[in-house]
Amino acid sequence: MNKVLEFKDISRKFSLNNETLSILRKVNFSIHEKEKIALIGPSGAGKTSFLHIAGLLELPTSGEVYINNNLIDWNSDKILSQHRLNDIGFIFQFNNLLDDFNATENTAIPFILSGNSKKLSIEKAEFLLSEVGLEKRLKSYPNQLSGGEQQRVAIARSLINDPKIILADEPTGNLDNDSSIKVMNIFNNLVSKYGCSIIIATHDLEIANLQDRVISIEELNS
Numbered sequence: 001m002n003k004v005l006e007f008k009d010i011s012r013k014f015s016l017n018n019e020t021l022s023i024l025r026k027v028n029f030s031i032h033e034k035e036k037i038a039l040i041g042p043s044g045a046g047k048t049s050f051l052h053i054a055g056l057l058e059l060p061t062s063g064e065v066y067i068n069n070n071l072i073d074w075n076s077d078k079i080l081s082q083h084r085l086n087d088i089g090f091i092f093q094f095n096n097l098l099d100d101f102n103a104t105e106n107t108a109i110p111f112i113l114s115g116n117s118k119k120l121s122i123e124k125a126e127f128l129l130s131e132v133g134l135e136k137r138l139k140s141y142p143n144q145l146s147g148g149e150q151q152r153v154a155i156a157r158s159l160i161n162d163p164k165i166i167l168a169d170e171p172t173g174n175l176d177n178d179s180s181i182k183v184m185n186i187f188n189n190l191v192s193k194y195g196c197s198i199i200i201a202t203h204d205l206e207i208a209n210l211q212d213r214v215i216s217i218e219e220l221n222s
């Protein structure tokens, strides 16, 4: 099966005063098309660092990242931003929707940025918002939506460029248990419907167990 994302011997170190923090140690990892993986580990284990490297937002200290079997060249900003825009969807714990744009606009923006017309982008955004059950909240601004609704907008937005993979960093970390499960069920169903892969960082085992595979940072580290 096709590997959507692969890490080869990825290490990530941080220097703090005179100490070196070795967060990821020669991590080898791959995720296949349509696979759903939960990445678990206690706070500080390196989940966010892992997702930032996978999302090409942060350079590893050493090692190689492959997307769709292509070795990533960290020197080419153009290629990095193309992958970020077209192959990868992101969802963060605090959804980072733009306050001054309504739900439809927030969802549409990445599609406009990849060169589509405003009209088509709005239509696609409205369709995806109805897929996450927000057809009645198309014009609502983030501060008019509940936490769970905001994360549903973030899910719609993450899907709009038909990414190969969605990276979700504790997407339900800010929600109560009932909303968490509801949001995750919507998310998992849509991901299956659209055939993308996901890596979801979470410390919630109930949510982790909804995925195909659960991997802990500790077991990845050499």
Ligand SMILES: Nc1ncnc2c1ncn2[C@@H]1O[C@H](COP(=O)(O)OP(=O)(O)O)[C@@H](O)[C@H]1O
Pocket (backbone or CB within 6 Å): 014, 015, 016, 021, 023, 041, 042, 043, 044, 045, 046, 047, 048, 049, 050
């Ligand atoms: N820019 C940075 N400089 C120094 N240390 C960092 C930096 N970013 C993260 N860390 C440290 O790396 C460790 C892993 O962080 P993180 O990836 O955010 O873990 P998690 O998401 O699992 O909580 C933590 O100890 C954190 O303090």
Ligand SMILES: [Mg+2]
Pocket (backbone or CB within 6 Å): 047, 048, 049, 169
């Ligand atoms: Mg984190």
